[in-house]
Structures are given as structure tokens and as C-alpha cells.
Amino acid sequence: MLTEQSISARQVELENIESTVSELWSRLAQDAPTAPMRASVFNLVVFAFDESDAELARGALSKVLARHPSRILLVRSEPNSGRDRIEAWVSLLTQASETNVTPVYGEHITLIGHGVTSEELHSTVLMHLTSEIPVVLWWRGIPNIESHLFGSLVQIADHVVVDSAPQPDSIAFWRMLRGQFANANFCDLNWARLVPWRQLVAQLFDHVQNQQLLQHIRYVNLAYSARGDQANPAQAFLLAAWLATRLGWQVTSVQSLGMGDFVLQFAQGETPIEVVIDAEERMDAHTGRMLECALTAEGKSGPVEFIITRNVREENVTARTRNSQGEIEYATTFEMRDESDILATQLDYLGRDRVLDAAWNLIVGLDL
Amino acid sequence: MLETQTLVNPLREGLPVARSPQPATVVIFGVTGDLTHRKLMPALYNLARERYTPPNLSIVGVARRPKTDQEIRDEFRDAMNKYSRTGGVQPAVWESFAQSFSYVQTQFDDLAGYGRLKDKLDTIDRERGTQGNRLFYLATPPELYSTIVANLGTSGLCTSPGWTRIIVEKPFGHDLASAQELDESLHKVYHENQIYRIDHYLGKETVQNVYVLRFANGIFEPIWNRRYIDHVQITVAESIGIEGRGEYYDNAGALRDIIQNHMLQLVALVAMEPPAIFEPNAVRDEKAKVLRAIRPFEPDQVAVDTLRAQYVAGVVDGQPVPAYRAEEEVKPDSTTDTFIAMKLEIDNWRWAGVPFYVRTGKRLPKRATEIAIQFKLPPLLLFGNRDAVNIEPNVLTINVQPDEGVSLRFESKIPGQDNRMRSVDMDFRYGSSFGIPAPEAYERLLLDAMIGDPMLFTRRDEVQAQWEFIQPILDAWKANPTNQIPTYEAGTWGPAEADEFMKRDGRRWRRL
Numbered sequence: 001m002l003t004e005q006s007i008s009a010r011q012v013e014l015e016n017i018e019s020t021v022s023e024l025w026s027r028l029a030q031d032a033p034t035a036p037m038r039a040s041v042f043n044l045v046v047f048a049f050d051e052s053d054a055e056l057a058r059g060a061l062s063k064v065l066a067r068h069p070s071r072i073l074l075v076r077s078e079p080n081s082g083r084d085r086i087e088a089w090v091s092l093l094t095q096a097s098e099t100n101v102t103p104v105y106g107e108h109i110t111l112i113g114h115g116v117t118s119e120e121l122h123s124t125v126l127m128h129l130t131s132e133i134p135v136v137l138w139w140r141g142i143p144n145i146e147s148h149l150f151g152s153l154v155q156i157a158d159h160v161v162v163d164s165a166p167q168p169d170s171i172a173f174w175r176m177l178r179g180q181f182a183n184a185n186f187c188d189l190n191w192a193r194l195v196p197w198r199q200l201v202a203q204l205f206d207h208v209q210n211q212q213l214l215q216h217i218r219y220v221n222l223a224y225s226a227r228g229d230q231a232n233p234a235q236a237f238l239l240a241a242w243l244a245t246r247l248g249w250q251v252t253s254v255q256s257l258g259m260g261d262f263v264l265q266f267a268q269g270e271t272p273i274e275v276v277i278d279a280e281e282r283m284d285a286h287t288g289r290m291l292e293c294a295l296t297a298e299g300k301s302g303p304v305e306f307i308i309t310r311n312v313r314e315e316n317v318t319a320r321t322r323n324s325q326g327e328i329e330y331a332t333t334f335e336m337r338d339e340s341d342i343l344a345t346q347l348d349y350l351g352r353d354r355v356l357d358a359a360w361n362l363i364v365g366l367d368l
Numbered sequence: 369m370l371e372t373q374t375l376v377n378p379l380r381e382g383l384p385v386a387r388s389p390q391p392a393t394v395v396i397f398g399v400t401g402d403l404t405h406r407k408l409m410p411a412l413y414n415l416a417r418e419r420y421t422p423p424n425l426s427i428v429g430v431a432r433r434p435k436t437d438q439e440i441r442d443e444f445r446d447a448m449n450k451y452s453r454t455g456g457v458q459p460a461v462w463e464s465f466a467q468s469f470s471y472v473q474t475q476f477d478d479l480a481g482y483g484r485l486k487d488k489l490d491t492i493d494r495e496r497g498t499q500g501n502r503l504f505y506l507a508t509p510p511e512l513y514s515t516i517v518a519n520l521g522t523s524g525l526c527t528s529p530g531w532t533r534i535i536v537e538k539p540f541g542h543d544l545a546s547a548q549e550l551d552e553s554l555h556k557v558y559h560e561n562q563i564y565r566i567d568h569y570l571g572k573e574t575v576q577n578v579y580v581l582r583f584a585n586g587i588f589e590p591i592w593n594r595r596y597i598d599h600v601q602i603t604v605a606e607s608i609g610i611e612g613r614g615e616y617y618d619n620a621g622a623l624r625d626i627i628q629n630h631m632l633q634l635v636a637l638v639a640m641e642p643p644a645i646f647e648p649n650a651v652r653d654e655k656a657k658v659l660r661a662i663r664p665f666e667p668d669q670v671a672v673d674t675l676r677a678q679y680v681a682g683v684v685d686g687q688p689v690p691a692y693r694a695e696e697e698v699k700p701d702s703t704t705d706t707f708i709a710m711k712l713e714i715d716n717w718r719w720a721g722v723p724f725y726v727r728t729g730k731r732l733p734k735r736a737t738e739i740a741i742q743f744k745l746p747p748l749l750l751f752g753n754r755d756a757v758n759i760e761p762n763v764l765t766i767n768v769q770p771d772e773g774v775s776l777r778f779e780s781k782i783p784g785q786d787n788r789m790r791s792v793d794m795d796f797r798y799g800s801s802f803g804i805p806a807p808e809a810y811e812r813l814l815l816d817a818m819i820g821d822p823m824l825f826t827r828r829d830e831v832q833a834q835w836e837f838i839q840p841i842l843d844a845w846k847a848n849p850t851n852q853i854p855t856y857e858a859g860t861w862g863p864a865e866a867d868e869f870m871k872r873d874g875r876r877w878r879r880l
Contacts, residue, residue, distance in 0.1 A: 039796065195384065199419050202379035206388045206422055207497065211377055246378045316460045319423055328496060330423040331464035332416070348384070355382035 009091035009108075017128055020090045021107050028092060028105065039069040040106075042134040042350070045125055045153060046074045049141040054110075057140060060340035065093055065106045067344040071130045074110045077118035077149060084115035086124055122152035134158040134350055138343065142167055145176045154184050159350045161343065163189040165288055170234035175364040185352050189339065190234050190288075191359070192346040196334055197239060197290055197308070200319055204306045210321070213297035213304055214247055219274050223292040224260075226279035231260025232288035236277040239293060240264055241359035249273055254366045264366075285312045299323055310334055389818035390530070391422045392501035393492050395485070397476065397516055398508035399429025399440070403537065405447035407568075408507060411810035413448055413457065416465050420815055424496040426468045428488055430481075434473050441466040453808055468496070476512050482523035493529070500529030503817055506536050509616075514553040521557035535564045535817055538629045539620065540826075543842055544835040551828055560828060564817045569630045570824040571809030574772040578637045578739070579646075581766065581774060588764075589642065591743070593718045598761060601740045601878055602634050604728040607684050608735070609858075610706075614697030621705040623676070623838060626728040632659060632834045633826065634768075635724055638739055639714055648823040652830060659833035663713040670844035673712075675854070675869050676705035679731040682858030689731060689858045703853045706730040709866045711873075725870065727877065731858035736880045737768035751789065760791045763878075 012020045044064065048054035054076055061072060072093070089110040109128055113121040129135055137157035143150045154160055160181075167173040170190070177186060205211050220243060222236040244251070249266035256262050260279030265272060280291055294307040305322040317334045320327055337345075380386055394412065396404055415421045429440055445466065449456045472488055474481020493500050504520065506513055513536065520526050520534075536554070541547025554563055569575055582588055591597070604626050610617040617625065636655040643650040665673065680691040692698060692706050707729035714724065743762040751759075763777040775795040782788045816824055856863040861877065870876050 196419075198379065199383055199385055202377055202383060203388060203419060203422060205377055205379055207391050207424075208499065209497070214378070243379075246381065311460070314460050316458065321423075326495075328424055329464075330467075331460040332419055332423070333458055333461050345384075353382060 009089055011087065011089050014086060014088050014124065017088055017090055017109060021092075021109070024090065024092050024107075040071050040130050040133055041068050042070050042136050042159075042347075043129045044068075044070045044072045045135060045137045045157065046072065047137070047139045047143075047150075047153065048074060048076050050076070053140055057138075060338075060343065061093070061108075063340040064344045064347065068347050069106055070136075071107045071128075072109070073125055073128060074108065075121050075125060075153075076110070076112045077121065078112060078114045079116070079118040081114050084117045086117050086121065087112040087114070088124075119148045121149055122156060125153065126156060129156075136161065136347060136350070142173075145180055151180070154181050157184070159185050159187060159347075161187045161189060161346070164234045165190045165193075165232065167232075167234070170232060171237065171363055171366070171368055174360050178360060178364050185350075186356070186360075187346055187353060188238075188356065188360075189342055189346065191238055191353075191356050192342045193337075194235055194238055194242075194290065195345075196317075197293060198242060200308050200317060200332070201243075201293060201295070201306070204308075204319065204321065210304075210306075213299060215268065216298045217243075217247070217273060217295050218271070218298055219276075219296040221276045221278065221292070221294040222290065223278045223280050225282040225285035225287055225289050225291055226260050227281065227283065227287045230287045231279040233260055233262060233277050233279065235288055235290050236262075237363050238359055239290065240275045240277065241362040242355065243275070243295075245355070245358040245362055251362065251366065254368055256368065282312070285310075301325075385420060387819055389421060389425075389815065389820075390501050391424045391426075391496070391498045392503055392530070392818055393426040393428055393489055393498045394503045394505060394814075394818075395428045395430060395489070396505045396507055397430045397512075398506070399471070400431040400433055400435070400443075401507055403507045404429070405444070406451045407808070407810045408505065408814070409444045409447055410452040411808055411814050413444075413452060413462070413465055414454060414808070415811055415815055417454070417458070417461050420811075421818065424468070424498060425818075426492045426496050426498055427470075428485070428492070429469065429471045430474060430485060431471075432473065432475055435471050437470050440471045441469050444469070476508065477515050477519070479519055479523060482519050482525060486523055486525055489525070489528075498530070500531075502528050502530070502532045504532070504534040506534065510537075510539055510541075510550075513550055517553050517557050526557045526562075531562075531820065532558075533562050533564055533817060533820070534558055535566055537566050539624055540565055540629070540831045541835065542619070542624065544832075544839040547831060547835045551831070555828075561822070563828070564822060564825040565827070565831060566813055567629050567633050567826050568809045568813065569633060569768075570826070571811075571813040572768060572772075573807070574766065574768045575634070575637065576812075576824070577772075577774075578766060579651075583642050583646075592741075594720055594722045596743055597722050598742045598744045599722060599875060600635075600638060600724045601742065602631060602638070602724065602726045603736060603738055603740075603878070603880060604631055604634075604726075605732040605734060605736045605861075605880065606728075606730050607732060609679075609689060609692070609731050610695055610698070612696060614695050618698050618702055618704050621676075622708045622728050622730070623705055623841060627708055627710065627726065628834055628838045629826075631726050631728060632662075632837065633830075634737075634739060635659075635662070635712065635726065636830070638741070639719055639724070641718070648821065649827075651823060652827045656827065656829040656833055658714065658716070659830055659837070661714050661716045661719075662833075662837050663715050664837055665840045665844065667840065667844045667847065670841050671848075673710060674841060675707075675709040675863070675865055676845075677707040677729075677854040677856050677863040677865070678702075678704065679706050679729070679858045680855045682731065682860065684731055684733065684859040691858070692730075701851065703851060705853065707732075707856060707862050707866070709862065709869055711869070723873065725875070725877075727862065727866065729856075729862055732861060733859055734880065735770055738878075738880065739766040739768065740764070740878055741766075759789065 046057050048057045054074060091108045093106045093108045111121055111124055135157045136159045137153050138161040164170040164173055205214055222239055224233060224236045244266055249268050252267050253265045262277040264275040292309045297304045301324045307320045309318050315334055316331050318329060318331050320329045396408060472485045492498055506516060526532055541550050636658050639658045640654040643654050678692050682689060693700055693702055709727040712724040741764040745761050759779060765775045767773050773796050775793050777791050777793050779789045780792045782790050813824055854863040854865050
């Protein structure tokens with residue numbers, strides 16, 4: 001269990017940010033039972049879209065900090081609130097767990113831009129980055145891709161974290177990001193949420209005999225949760241694109257059937273492969289989350305099915321392999337990881353995700 | 369069939385788990401024993417739970433007592449609740465995992481039992497698609513190894529349509545002769561690349577980090593030698609006693625239990641040359657080379673450069689504990705060593721003249737394993753005279769357990785008008801700094817054995833070199849038997865003689 005203790009959050013003038021940080025460290029050194037350790041693996045710039053989102057962000061950061069000690073710059077933009085100014089707050093965040101001996105400390109600087117300065121916050125961020133370590137930008141919510149602030153912060157960042165889950169039109173979102181920021185290194189939390197699915201599917205094909213069937217997949221069904229008219233097929237599209245790009249399938253057509261259902265036709269040489277994306281009405285799952293992935297391959301003795309089904313209530317998945325000789329079934333965990341878990345894990349890898357790049361490129365090229 | 373199959377699963381690219389073993393059957397001989405309950409089953413369960421192992425991994429337990437498949441499953445469920453690092457099982461996952469177990473009862477010298485085992489494995493291959501891949505784990509007392517291995521050979525279980533590997537637990541023999549005998553019996557049936565000798569220390573995250581520390585940082589290797597290092601101290605301290613293993617321990621002692629394997633492997637990791645490539649045999653070549661370079665003891669040197677002792681009653685962590693001789697199954701006049709201290713010299717260009725001081729013991733004040741590299745003092749003291757200024761040498765410490773990490777001690781100026789100095793520890797703890805629980809050593813080792821990566825397992829020439837170093841000590845003790853052994857009070861850092869041992873060289877043991 002983690003506990004968080006914020007040390008002396010205080011408002012300061014911009015020119016006093018760094019001296020205040022130093023002062024807080026000195027105070028900590030006097031008060032802490034052991035000499036505090038200052039370690040930073042990256043600068044984490046977090047854009048929160050309003051005050052309550054900033055609070056949510058702070059809560060999420062505790063797990064990130066525990067895994068990646070870092071300097072955190074929490075940035076908020078208030079273009080319509082009063083005179084032009086930038087407010088600054090400084091604190092030290094500490095994480096201590098029951099098993100760890102030494103708590104982890106991280107510097108936390110909050111910058112709130114009011115009026116026109118809200119669009120120039122990047123210049124203040126730039127002044128307070130710890131030198132020579134990567135800059136990760138986590139843009140929460142739905143970015144205004146046209147905004148000067150977003151563009152400027154993306155330019156500064158080595159790694160940009162976004163989330164296609166809340167976007168009203170994920171495909172358009174990806175298209176815009178790719179179009180405007182082709183060289184930026186993006187991570188999509190919605191893609192990170194798919195890691196357990198990708199691992200489960202990959203694992204089915206680690207088996208030598210099954211691996212030979214990868215080139216004989218003919219049909220894929222991807223079911224995701226929808227609620228009323230809220231159908232976000234982002235995860236399903238990502239999974240479909242992942243399979244296609246890993247296995248060398250070429251898109252031949254895509255058809256929207258309405259209500260969040262789609263049919264994508266691929267070809268592998270002359271051989272057609274059909275991918276069906278189904279929106280399933282579910283009240284017990286977050287909208288847009290994958291529910292089932294079923295692949296059917298042509299085996300020598302008939303069709304072979306690989307089916308992974310998420311059991312929402314039990315928080316596990318059942319994986320089944322079915323062929324002419326019978327069926328093997330097993331259950332494995334499917335932890336409901338929250339945003340901070342997903343982010344913390346995702347930030348283990350700051351390099352360019354070529355697999356995501358390929359998937360996005362396929363999706364943005366679809367005629368939808 | 370010999371090793372190895374290299375698969376390229378295109379779906380694995382970009383995933384955190386880049387490598388996954390083939391479906392296989394793990395056959396555990398001695399499945400009802402303590403090791404299986406405390407370590408092996410929790411490790412296999414956690415690997416399955418975290419999706420490191422394939423869904424059709426199967427487990428067959430082999431032991432002498434009659435049990436049904438369900439009884440063994442229930443036993444393991446209880447063990448999981450007690451010993452798994454994740455605390456208990458998830459019911460749905462457990463049910464699925466437990467379906468992969470079955471049990472074969474046999475005496476280990478009964479060939480018919482191996483026939484039944486073979487039938488069982490063939491059935492599993494057909495029903496669960498394990499393709500003839502088999503990993504045999506000898507979790508039995510070591511005196512049974514030769515019998516089991518021979519019977520595996522005779523019954524045809526040493527080969528299969530897939531790969532076949534065998535894991536052998538330490539101790540690898542009782543002395544050099546028995547180690548060679550065990551080795552020969554293994555090689556009558558298996559090729560070296562099928563044999564995986566476990567030293568579970570090598571599965572520990574921090575031990576693996578020694579490679580990274582040494583070879584992924586440009587600053588250490590240039591000073592990692594006799595020109596800059598004064599000495600190396602390695603401590604493997606345990607606060608526990610022999611935990612009911614009197615029968616084994618009284619015949620083994622600290623020399624065989626820790627020094628012959630774990631300690632010498634730690635020495636090898638610290639002292640080895642960088643391998644040309646980071647590949648199992650290249651790494652193990654370097655380890656074997658440096659183990660062979662450790663200067664063997666002449667008979668009259670043993671008494672000078674080794675020290676053994678035995679604990680008497682004392683208090684550990686507030687609790688009174690009995691003397692070693694009062695422990696169960698320990699002879700009342702036993703002279704078995706529960707504490708060893710030793711000074712090693714390595715005769716190569718890198719280490720000539722740099723002593724390696726190693727110590728290990730039971731019932732010491734705390735559990736701690738650390739490697740401390742103490743550097744030489746600067747050639748000239750610029751800040752006042754040496755008597756007035758208490759300058760401490762730089763020490764790079766690798767803490768293996770309990771709080772894994774690395775620390776560096778250096779001198780720093782105390783703020784003020786004069787040049788007073790103090791030592792500062794720059795302390796980086798993996799566990800607390802990165803907040804990520806490390807996998808258990810057995811999880812890593814079992815996974816590597818299933819994948820076919822022998823990097824973290826010891827090779828026959830390493831074991832041979834280790835025994836060749838230890839044997840002269842055993843011979844010297846045998847040639848000079850004694851019914852007196854220095855003692856130390858449980859809860860202290862060893863006998864007074866251990867301090868003298870270091871003092872005579874102008875050094876002292878680190879206070880942990």
C-alpha cells in the first residue's frame with residue numbers, strides 16, 4: 001500500500017521556483033529520518049484540463065512516482081480567468097510503502113496559466129525541466145490539437161502520452177496527431193490497455209504448431225463493449241490493425257455497418273481474411289473495452305479456433321483452443337488496472353513504439 | 369533431442385514479455401517435499417498467473433507416498449496461500465492451473481514406476497499438446513540423484529520427440545569426488561546442454577544486476593582492478609538457524625552449504641572478465657576462468673586463512689535461541705561449522721594482491737548479503753594530516769538482500785570555513801526507488817530453464833573449479849580433526865577470532 005505525503009505545497013513567484021525547491025529539500029534533510037534521496041528518471045509534464053482533473057492527476061501520479069522517481073510539472077490552462085499571469089506552486093511528494101525502507105521523493109511544480117499566458121506555459125515549463133533527462137508529456141483528456149500550447153509542449157517532449165478512449169472519434173484523433181506531429185513519439189493509453197490482450201493472443205501462437213497457423217487465419221471477430229449510442233471501437237481497431245500489421249495483411253475494404261459495427265476485409269496474397277468488429281451492449285463494462293477476440297484458422301484437419309473471452313465480473317479471461325481433436329481451456333487473470341497503473345507500466349519503455357506506429361498508420365489510412 | 373528451438377512469433381514484437389517457453393511438462397521428483405511447496409509451486413503458479421508460461425504447461429509430481437491427483441492439488445493450494453509472494457490464489461486462475469497437475473507414485477529405484485511416468489507423459493503430450501517437451505526437476509535429497517538419472521536413462525525418458533532438460537539442485541556432491549561422480553552419472557544420460565544446475569542466488573535480481581552495474585556503466589570497469597581496489601568483502605549472513613534440517617546440515621556445514629556454491633558464484637561475478645558477448649557460454653567461460661584462478665590453499669595455509677566456528681545459545685532479534693548442538697538431529701558433540709570466514713587470493717593480472725574476504729554464518733544478528741568493493745585511499749592527503757583527518761576509503765556496496773541496491777560512499781566537505789570532511793553514502797535501492805516488486809528467483813530460473821537459456825545456471829566446469837578449491841580445505845580439516853571449534857554467541861557477528869582475522873591485515877569487517 002502506498003501513502004502519499006505532500007511536503008509544504010506553497011505558492012511562489014516564478015523566479016523563486018528553483019530556490020524554493022532547494023529549500024524544501026534542505027528542510028526535508030533536516031526532518032527526515034534518513035538522508036533523502038533525490039533521483040529522477042524523467043521530467044513528467046502533466047496537462048490537466050481543469051481543477052478537478054488536476055486532483056485526479058495528482059492521485060494517479062502516486063503510482064507513477066513510486067515506479068519512476070521524477071520531477072513532475074502539473075500544468076493547467078485557464079485562458080478565461082482574470083488577468084494574465086502564471087501561478088506557481090511547489091511541493092515535494094513522497095511515497096512510502098510498507099515494504100520499502102527508504103521513501104521516494106519527487107519534486108512537484110504546478111503551473112497555472114491565466115489569460116493569454118495560458119498559451120505560453122511551455123516557456124515556463126522549459127525553464128524548469130531537469131537537464132539531460134527525458135521529458136514525458138501526459139496530455140489528459142481531449143487535446144485541442146490546433147492549440148499553440150499543445151503543439152509547443154509536444155515539440156519539447158521526447159514522449160507524449162495521450163488516450164484515445166475518451167475521444168469522440170478516435171480515428172479522426174489519430175489522423176490529426178499523425179498528420180500534424182508525424183515525428184512525435186506518441187503513446188496511447190488505450191493501446192497500453194490492450195497489452196494483456198496482445199499477450200494472450202501472442203501466447204496462443206508461441207506453440208510451434210499454432211504458429212504455423214498464423215498464416216492461415218481467415219476470420220477474426222472482435223467484440224467490444226458499447227452502451228446505448230456510445231460505441232468507441234478504438235480498441236477493436238487497434239487490435240485489428242495490430243494483427244494485420246504483424247501478419248502482413250493488406251487492407252482491401254472497410255465497411256461501417258452502423259451501431260459501432262464494422263467489417264474489414266484484408267488479403268494475404270490472394271487469400272482473403274475477414275475481420276468483424278462487433279459492438280456489444282454491456283452495462284457492466286466500461287464502454288469501448290474489448291470483450292472477446294476470436295480467431296479462426298484453416299488447419300490441416302479443419303478449422304482451428306482461438307477464443308479469448310473476458311469474464312468481466314470475475315476479472316479474468318478464459319482462453320480456448322478448439323480443433324477437431326477437442327478443446328483446451330484455461331483461465332488467467334485480467335486485472336483491472338487503473339490509469340495510473342497503466343501509465344506507470346507504460347513509462348517503463350520510452351522508446352518509439354514501432355508496433356503502435358504501424359497500427360496507427362494502417363488505421364488512419366482506412367477509408368472511413 | 370538436443371537443444372534448441374528458436375521461434376519467432378511476430379505477435380511478440382513490442383510486448384513486455386518478449387520470450388515465452390514452448391508448451392512443456394514439468395516433472396518434479398520429490399514433489400511432496402519442502403522445496404516444492406515453498407518455492408517451486410508458487411513460482412510455477414505466479415508464472416502462469418502472469419502469463420509467462422503457455423496455457424497448456426503441465427506438471428507431473430513424482431514421489432513415494434500414495435496420493436491422488438486431487439490430494440496433491442489441495443496440498444498445493446494450501447502451499448500457495450502460505451508461500452506465494454502474491455498472497456493466496458485467484459480461484460478461477462487456480463482451478464485452471466490445478467487442472468494441469470497429475471501425480472505418479474513410485475519408489476525412485478522402481479523402473480516400473482518410470483514406465484508409468486512415461487505413459488503419463490505420452491498421454492499429456494496427446495491431450496494437452498506439450499509436444500514431448502519435458503523439464504525434469506530433481507527436488508529430492510541429493511543421494512537419490514544418481515538413481516533417478518540412471519532410471520530416466522534406462523526407461524528412455526532422457527529423450528523425447530521434443531526437448532528434454534533436467535534441473536539439479538545444490539548441493540552438487542558432498543566433495544570433489546562425489547561431485548565428479550554425480551557429474552559422470554548425469555553425463556551418462558544427458559548432454560551438458562540439457563543439464564541445468566540451479567544456484568538460486570543467480571536468479572536474484574540484484575545478483576543479475578552485478579552484470580549490468582559492471583558492464584553497462586563505463587565508469588566502473590577502468591577502476592575494477594588491483595590498481596584501485598584495496599580489498600573485496602562478501603558477506604552472506606543469516607539470522608535463522610538450520611530450520612529443522614539438522615540431518616543435512618550436520619553433514620554439510622557452512623562450507624558446503626554456502627561457500628562452495630553461492631559464495632564462490634558471487635566471487636566469480638565480481639572478479640570475472642567482461643565476456644566478449646553476453647551469451648550463456650561466453651559468460652560462463654569467464655566465470656569458470658576466474659574460479660580456476662582462485663589460489664588453492666596449501667594444507668598449512670588453511671588454518672591461517674580460513675576460520676570456522678559454531679554458534680552457541682544467544683538472542684536473535686529479541687528471541688532466545690538454542691545452541692547449534694541443541695538443534696534437532698544435530699550430534700551433541702558436533703564440530704560442524706555454522707560460520708566460515710576466509711581470505712581468498714585470485715592469481716590473475718586484474719586481482720593479484722587484492723584479498724577477497726568472505727564470511728557466512730547462521731544465527732548472525734541479521735539477514736544480509738552484500739558485496740563491498742573497498743577502494744584504496746588517495747595517494748596523498750591534501751587536507752590536513754592523516755592523523756587529524758579521519759578520511760574513509762570509498763566503498764561501492766552491492767546489497768543483494770534484503771534491501772537490494774547499490775551504494776557508494778565518498779568523502780564530502782562539511783559546510784563551513786575549514787576543510788572538515790565526512791563520509792556520505794549515495795544509496796540507491798532498487799526496491800524502494802522503483803517500487804516494483806522483483807520476481808522470486810525461482811520464477812526467473814524456472815522460466816529460463818523452460819525457454820532453454822542456461823545463463824543463470826552453473827556449468828560443469830564451474831562446479832568442478834569450485835570443488836577443486838574447497839577440497840583442500842576439507843582435506844586439511846580431515847587431516848587435523850578436532851573436537852574443539854571456536855564458538856560465537858547466536859546474535860553476534862561471529863567469533864572474536866574473526867575480528868583478529870581481519871585485524872592482522874590492517875582491515876576490519878564491515879559493520880552491517
